[in-house]
Amino acid sequence: xxxxxxxxxxxxxxxxxxxxxxxxxxxxxxxxxxxxxxxxxxxxxxxxxxxxxxxxxxxxxxxxxxxxxxxxxxxxxxxxxxxxxxxxxxxxxxxxxxxxxxxxxxxxxxxxxxxxxxxxxxxxxxxxxxxxxxxxxxxxxxxxxxxxxxxxxxxxxxxxxxxxxxxxxxxxxxxxxxxxxxxxxxxxxxxxxxxxxxxxxxxxxxxxxxxxxxxxxxxxxxxxxxxxxxxxxxxxxxxxxxxxxxxxxxxxxxxxxxxxxxxxxxxxxxxxxxxxxxxxxxxxxxxxxxxxxxxxxxxxxxxxxxxxxxxxxxxxxxxxxxxxxxxxxxxxxxxxxxxxxxxxxxxxxxxxxxxxxxxxxxxxxxxxxxxxxxxxxxxxxxxxxxxxxxxxxxxxxxxxxxxxxxxxxxxxxxxxxxxxxxxxxxxxxxxx
Amino acid sequence: xxxxxxxxxxxxxxxxxxxxxxxxxxxxxxxxxxxxxxxxxxxxxxxxxxxxxxxxxxxxxxxxxxxxxxxxxxxxxxxxxxxxxxxxxxxxxxxxxxxxxxxxxxxxxxxxxxxxxxxxxxxxxxxxxxxxxxxxxxxxxxxxxxxxxxxxxxxxxxxxxxx
Numbered sequence: 381x382x383x384x385x386x387x388x389x390x391x392x393x394x395x396x397x398x399x400x401x402x403x404x405x406x407x408x409x410x411x412x413x414x415x416x417x418x419x420x421x422x423x424x425x426x427x428x429x430x431x432x433x434x435x436x437x438x439x440x441x442x443x444x445x446x447x448x449x450x451x452x453x454x455x456x457x458x459x460x461x462x463x464x465x466x467x468x469x470x471x472x473x474x475x476x477x478x479x480x481x482x483x484x485x486x487x488x489x490x491x492x493x494x495x496x497x498x499x500x501x502x503x504x505x506x507x508x509x510x511x512x513x514x515x516x517x518x519x520x521x522x523x524x525x526x527x528x529x530x531x532x533x534x535x536x537x538x539x540x541x542x543x544x545x546x547x548x549x550x551x552x553x554x555x556x557x558x559x560x561x562x563x564x565x566x567x568x569x570x571x572x573x574x575x576x577x578x579x580x581x582x583x584x585x586x587x588x589x590x591x592x593x594x595x596x597x598x599x600x601x602x603x604x605x606x607x608x609x610x611x612x613x614x615x616x617x618x619x620x621x622x623x624x625x626x627x628x629x630x631x632x633x634x635x636x637x638x639x640x641x642x643x644x645x646x647x648x649x650x651x652x653x654x655x656x657x658x659x660x661x662x663x664x665x666x667x668x669x670x671x672x673x674x675x676x677x678x679x680x681x682x683x684x685x686x687x688x689x690x691x692x693x694x695x696x697x698x699x700x701x702x703x704x705x706x707x708x709x710x711x712x713x714x715x716x717x718x719x720x721x722x723x724x725x726x727x728x729x730x731x732x733x734x735x736x737x738x739x740x741x742x743x744x745x746x747x748x749x750x751x752x753x754x755x756x757x758x759x760x761x762x763x764x765x766x767x768x769x770x771x772x773x774x775x776x777x778x779x780x781x782x783x784x785x786x787x788x789x790x791x792x793x794x795x796x797x798x799x800x801x802x803x804x805x806x807x808x809x810x811x812x
Numbered sequence: 813x814x815x816x817x818x819x820x821x822x823x824x825x826x827x828x829x830x831x832x833x834x835x836x837x838x839x840x841x842x843x844x845x846x847x848x849x850x851x852x853x854x855x856x857x858x859x860x861x862x863x864x865x866x867x868x869x870x871x872x873x874x875x876x877x878x879x880x881x882x883x884x885x886x887x888x889x890x891x892x893x894x895x896x897x898x899x900x901x902x903x904x905x906x907x908x909x910x911x912x913x914x915x916x917x918x919x920x921x922x923x924x925x926x927x928x929x930x931x932x933x934x935x936x937x938x939x940x941x942x943x944x945x946x947x948x949x950x951x952x953x954x955x956x957x958x959x960x961x962x963x964x965x966x967x968x969x970x971x972x973x974x975x
Contacts, residue, residue, distance in 0.1 A: 480896035480951070482857035484874060490859045490894055492951070603919055617819045622853050623897030625822030630970040631919075632936025635822050734856075778856045778875040 382473055382551055383568030390414055401572055430534045436462040437751050439540035441518050444472020445733040446546035446725025448500040450740035455509040457748035464529050466517045471497030476571035483734045521693050525811040541812050542720040542747040549683040549726035557643030563650030567597040567680035574604050582676025586653045587611045588641050591619035594680030598628045609672045612639040612655050644677055653677050683730045693718045694807035702787025703729030709791050713746035717801050720811035731784040738771045823934045824850055836882045845887025845904035849878050860891040889914045893950040903965045911965030917954040923947055923973050931960055932970040940964055
């Protein structure tokens, strides 16, 4: 859901509450403004909806880096895979990541995010084991492990043997005066319209938050020809990695630490933003107000894991400040307390795309080890163990990932402990 | 623990780079171009290592800091092209009356050879003008070498083409 907030709701061809940022333009399209939430009016002809039933070894919910790598890995082991994704095309956040990835060559390091998505899509499209349902969303999971999916002109009832939940995250919002003025958007939203659809989101921007998302989006704004007046950060230190900060500093973009956004002003849209310095206890320092003439205010103030699928299935959850919110407890192979429901990517705790891709593979391999037998099953176990060891002992050994590592450790339990949790909280649904 | 200044500012000082052993000895830079990797944090990344044509960059674990063997380094600029953090530069202080700096560049317009550009420091200050002497591209990152006034070789970290 990152970059797909409800700020762009409009009436499209008579249908209210359509997220226009992901509605393809077509001949004769009628788009009308709406104010707030509009209850769907009766009498709108939505066209015939086809009902289909599907079976799958693995259902992947969310086609971002975690979901794509899970699908591909499962298909490699001969599993029949269905991927459900709400967007026009697969890739999730990879589609808007124009920077080159860190890591090693084997981990797609050096490729740009959208190039990684292209590579995955190419491999998945030529794989007959994988069925892709784009512009589709899981709306509910029912007793007996039946998963309901709404797509364009079709409704699916899917009965999967296992599920990898990789729905990603959503962006946090911020309280300040006039935060509903047009021109205030999530950093992810700006990336969607700018990097994916090639639309310049404004002329002069203020970015709130100096984590990697805030730093990277500032660099992308610069590339798109938008003047970035400043990045404001309430903490005394920059949140993201030094190299990302250095990239924007050398082009003269100031990073104001110990500052926060207090208000934006404007008539029809943002015209000015007021920033204030804060003291050690985050209280505004009177007289330190600064005004910036901007038409764009981007919020990059953190992400929250999308927990809805897991919560609805009755998975045992834990709130982790290090991971950005509530996440399902899981074993080291990423299975939740709902048997055969796995979690991977940001939904397992906010981290980054490379670890999401590794998690997706581990989850798929665990599934493959159960659904195949003989040498294939043992190869899957071996491969999962190798990846897991690399993830925990090498990749996450970086101090830059210490917080996510600590968070993920705190929600990972042994198989025995998971069995105990299952017996105490039997889940209302099951797969397999 | 005190916050390192680059974590507050986004700017790494020369003393910090020297302390991290990331700044080639001046004597080496006077002999010709050498890579300067301004990579002070333990990012899980080793992209520069396999791409270096002279195997001048060493790294034991994925999360270690890169270590350049400046005697093997020829200053070819491949690390500038591939570094995902855009943290690799090449500095050449061998000129009599000018220095040369190679920087990564991902903004339009693309600097052309012979063109005069504005020189930017690590903190984005306009510290002079230079002339582009070489520009090549790899996966949409341009590797731009500029001739800069003597003394600016270790200061210039970006160029700005006036539109």
